Amino acid sequence: MSTATKLRATLADRLTEDGTLADPRWSSAARAVPRELFTGSYFLPVPGSVPTHYRPVREGEPGWLEGVYSDETLITQLDGRTRPDDVTEGTVPGNPSSSSTLPSLVLRMWHQLGAEAGHRVLEIGTGTGYSTALGAHRLGDADLTSIEYDTVVGRAAAASLEAAGFAPRLIIGDGLRGDPDGGPYDRLIATCSVRYIPLPWLHQVKPGGRILVTLSGWSYANALALLEVTGPGEATGRFLPGCTSFMIARPHDRPPRPALALLPGEERPSRIDPAKLQSWTGGWVAQLAAPSAERLGAGAEQILWDVSTGSQARTAPNPHGGWTVVQRGPVRLWDRVERAVQQWQDAGEPHQDQFGITVSATGQRVWLGAEDGPGWDLPV
Structure with missing residues (x-):
């Protein structure tokens, strides 16, 4: 038995044990399809690099095959053009644009x-x-x-x-x-x-x-x-x-934008903890409420920038307690996010599996709990 076949069987066994491969017919597929034929060389992120840099792992080098049969996403292209074999030495920055999903x-x-x-x-x-x-x-x-x-x-x-x-x-x-x-x-x-x-x-x-x-x-x-x-x-x-x-x-990706410049605006206390946007579902709820906005920052210091109108919102801890938000532009981004997050909190902060979606001739709407519950229109 070849090394690749052994590694493939080990991966399939592990996915069977954790319940991923509940159907023996898909288990058979996992054991039969040679992932190494599809990944070739790949990129691995360099831990701690800012912005993230990537190191190419070339086909056939030590550790390459073990990486192929790890349960990890393997980046195979950066910025829509750079492939691992294009990098002759060192590491490169970039944004992943194609991969072999875990x-x-x-x-x-x-x-x-x-x-x-x-x-x-x-x-x-x-x-x-x-x-x-x-x-x-x-x-x-x-x-x-x-x-x-x-x-x-x-x-x-x-x-x-x-x-x-x-x-x-x-x-x-x-x-x-x-x-x-x-x-x-x-x-x-x-x-x-x-x-x-x-x-x-x-x-x-x-x-x-x-x-x-x-x-x-x-x-x-x-x-x-x-x-x-x-x-x-x-x-x-x-x-x-x-x-x-x-x-x-x-x-569907966001259009190019100029460098972010934080500008003055109207200031008020925030009614929600901005760190709620760091959670998996909290950030998604905020995105539903402000679908044209890009979110930056971390923790209590969140930045929302509306790609289409230039509207901004940014939060910061208040030294006297709570948080402050500054907003400017025609779209009051934080107002929208606050309302959505508060509705989610009132429902007990459920995971996404408590949400649904309805698509009809009149639009596409994501809702919480039931179709007549709180909801947000997708940007069709």
Whole structure:
């Protein structure tokens, strides 16, 4: 038995023991698909570096294969262009733009999607192709279509899938437009996050079909939602337990902005602890309330900057107790965030699995508790 086969079996055993691989058919896929064919060289973050720098780990060097079979996300591209083999020495800064997601998350999402043999599945975001290969092993090549936005990434994934013996239908294009020539689909799974559910998906997945996607935004808070399509352009669903995050789809990412300049504004006491925005769900609730804002800072010192209007809000501890907020611009960002966080606190600060989403012809709304509960419109 080769070293790679042993490491693959060890990883599958560990994921079986912790409950990730509850279905033996997905366990078989995890044991069969060689992740090393899909990752090649990869980047690891340099601990403590600010801004974050990345060290390339090249294919075949000591520790490379052990890293491939760790349950970790492996960065394979920075800034939409830099790949590990492009770095000849040292480390480089950058923003991750493509990766091989940690195997436990990929397999958990395939479980959550509920795809069975005979279902036609559309995957948004081929990436390295590892998730695609798992799906093809379980469902068969003929019933799986995968779309990749980045041409270079997509071509590399196609070569890796061929080397691994898989031949699903692959498309290079904007996954947010879906696959108008290939529907209808029974299932859609996205390995990128979006600000709202793209309307083409809601017409390409048949009524009764499912969409599994992570919702994110310009503050980069994330929540995984499982929706059932109830009719053309309509769906309803719930958010799932756990903490799932993905890189945001490039067409949904925030536009370029100038360097931040903190300007004077109106000052008042804050009615909430700004540190609540540091929690997984608290930050997401704040993002729902101010979807065009980027969030910076940490702890009691939060900064919100509205990308579209230039509005700002910043908080700081008050030396006499409590916190102070300064706001300026046409959008009172902290007012909106306060109201949303207070509604969440009044409900007992539940995790995202107590939230749901309804999509209709009139818009897309995330709600807390029940459809008639507190809610926020997504920026469609």
